[in-house]
Amino acid sequence: MLRFFGKHALFMVITLIAVSFIVFMMNEFSPGDVARKELGAYATQEQVDLLTERLGLNRPVVVRYFEYIGKLLQGDLGYSQRFKVPVSDIIFNRLGNTAFLAAISFALIVPLSMLLGIVAGMREGSLVDRSITIFATMAASVPEFAMGVFLASIFVVWLKVLPGTATLLPDAAGWSIGAQLVLPVAVIVLYDMGYVVSMIRASMVEVMQRPYIRTAVLKGMSFRRVILRHALRNAMINPVTVIMLQINYLIAGVVVVETVFAYPGFGRMMLEAALFKDIALIEAGALVAVFVCVATQILGDLGYMALDPRIRA
């Protein structure tokens, strides 16, 4: 076990170093110099030169990269030009908001997808299977923004039972934070579940055709017992990775939903940082996203090991 974590920690450090280097270099070599990106299009050449001088941007790039890494290690993520605060002040706040949204969504996606996927896959081609498959396909194929607008027009504009934005601030209309979260969570869950249900269903269909299911049935077990004791765990082995990848999506990929509902989340922050060329924030955000990505992979591997005795070391 120690070996497992040692190996993965090493892998994570290597990945983070590689990503920090690539992002740093991309900002360095993309059109326009760093000072220009920081100051914006309307700054004068003098101001740009001055900032270049002050930030030491005319020194060799490798030197500045190591300087950057040194600061990172001390916990200094830099200063956000867009929000005019230190990066660490804003990034963790936004990450917290997104994690909150992600946690609620994830807590709904996993059990619902398992339920629907297993029920659909246990009798391939049955009416229940077809209904669930159609539902899942539709949910996964309607784009998030369309679903957001669609749900908002029903519940916000027509029924007027929910707020159209989720700013997490006590707003004028007096909607509670709980009510604000309903629509963003609904959109994320529906959209993402469609995908995860299909994966679990496919895995379940395959498992139901395995000879050990026949063995279980011919032992004289009830169908229910066959599903719960023999099929379920096997059917979850393959989707574990996919389910863990959803955490990635939920943290770094829900930018559309955050934008539609004006949610102050991580994805929207990254979008703004990219549009505004807020380099320090982009770099820090990229590192956070990679960290989440590698961490979920480790979780996925652990899940694999828990479910499947064949790959336990």
Add this chain to the structure above:
Amino acid sequence: MTDRTVSPLLEFRNARISFMLRVGEANVIPGLSFSINPGEAMGLVGESGCGKSTVALAIMRYLGRAGRVTSGQIMFEGRDIASMSEDELRRIRGKRLAMVYQDPMSSLNPVKTIGSQLMEVPIIHDDADEAKARAMALRMLDEVKLPDAASVMNRYPHQLSGGQQQRVVIAMALITQPSLLVMDEPTTGLDVTVEAAVLDLVRELRQRHNSAILFISHNLGTVVRVCDRIGVMYAGEMVEQGTIREVFANPGHPYTRGLLDCLPTLGRDKHGSPLSTIPGQVGSPLSRPPGCSFAKRCAFAEEGRCTTVPIAIETLGGGHLAQCVRTRELPPYQRREGLSGVGNDDESVPAMLEITALRKTYRQTHGLFGDTGKTVKALNDVDMFAKPGKTLAIVGESGCGKSTLAKVLSGLVTSTDGAVRLEREEIGTVGVDKRPQSLKRKLQMVFQNPDSTLNPSHSVGYVIGRALRRLKGMSRREAENETARLLDVVKLNGDFAHRKPHQLSGGQKQRIAIARALAGDPEVMIADEPVSALDVSVQAAIINLLNELQTERKTTFLFISHDLAVVRYMADHVAVMYLGKVVEFGRAAEVFEPPFHPYTEALLSAAPVPDPTRQGERIILDGALPSATDLPPGCPFSSRCPRKVGAICDTTPPPEQQLGHGHRIACHIPAVELVALQRGGAPAKVAAKA
């Protein structure tokens, strides 16, 4: 013999079974009648596609959504299985009626411990509590002779060997003392030594538990070992049934005769006579002929009598039945055997392929960064040779290094040490990507499973044509003509060129694989278990084809197989391998005559013999092959050897005894003594070790 006073345990009463497919009704079993009495063991044999497995699954009522019994009855303990409710069915499945499957690995749930899979049977059926179920499971694991049952309980299926897995499945089936045990090819895919041990276990348990057995197999030898009666199925009909002794001595149906005759029984070889075959293949269940289904392939068929009306079942006495109008007109059956001839072996002819002191070691690695520092010695000082135009056969259990040897020869891996010379040219160190076209042309391979070696999206013509263009540099036009010629050589019609692999039967695919290997006119052809996956009738045809090709083209064959009868038939020289070493090497006729290396002796005694009159005591090897990471310092076979003489076997590598004509045995026991032990019939210590 069917005893009229006992009511049968299982009875098929003119049961008709069909699968409803999109193309229509596929009537797999047109009307089957047979019965099994309590405690009786009945074997069911026939080629693939004859409906054997359908019978097994119909008994369990597990035919899937498409399959159903459309008329007739399948009576089990006096009740019709087809009309039982789901609840009733569940109460007898696993309790009165249990099944053992072909592939034990996939029949066991990979994520549950052996213990929990065994214990759930009494928990479901006998309302046993945890403790009682555990005790029952432990006792059953002891009964199937798994050492250290308590630790097996906590293990997962992948931590057991194939033979151990099958013992677990058998334990699982017998734990509730069922009255009928259905075994569907229970030993197919296991090594001969393991197969022999499992069959003996089945025989023993059968007597103890008094369960009746329906034993399905394509191997007539295994049926003889276990059963009292045999049923021969063809195209869903039971064309013959009777006691084993009666049916084997006096087969009343031409199909049974065909099945018996196409077996290369031990003692026959290619210098004697070609194997007889059954031409054609089993017809489609979508369209049945009005008369005898076998008439098209039958040498005795008469137009009219055999082909126009349904054939009645004739009684030959003593419960011996045959569905053949001409059964009484058939000539008396003469078993074909002992037809061996003499091959010309000129010792002065230089070897085509010579392997000297060959070693292949792998470093054992674990994941991305892991290197356990251990080495696996897959091949350890291997010496052998193949003469031009002759066949060298390599036999041994899985894990003995025969496949590694094939990989080194074909360049998929390179040797660690020693020499592999093809016509005096070193090839062992040359990987396949570095081999010149001329060398690739000289050495071709045919694999066990033609399904996985033919690309399903390429037509036969493309596959062979491509080999011709690449190996012989032919133009497209030339390749087309040559393809037609090659198809003719492997006895397939020219329009097979346009077919895709899914349109071919198993035997046809293997013919295509052979044609492709022949494309470059190879000097050496390596065939890795080329007939193991085929039906006996197809196997015979492919073996004959290979031998004909060898006679015509003087191709040298390296024939890897676990089937000793096939090896005896095909080989000029035989190398018996164990744990990366050659324990015995020599001319086939001599290797199969005493003195044997104790391992060769064990292999020969384990081979199932399809003859009820020749069933001797057998040497059962217990335990599994030791791990190739830490080889014993002495004889590799010492841990399982029934003739082990003492500590010397564990500590000192055995000397190689030369017995003339290049025949050699690596054993501490002098050859003269081995002869005395084996000829004198002194039984080897059977499973003597703890």
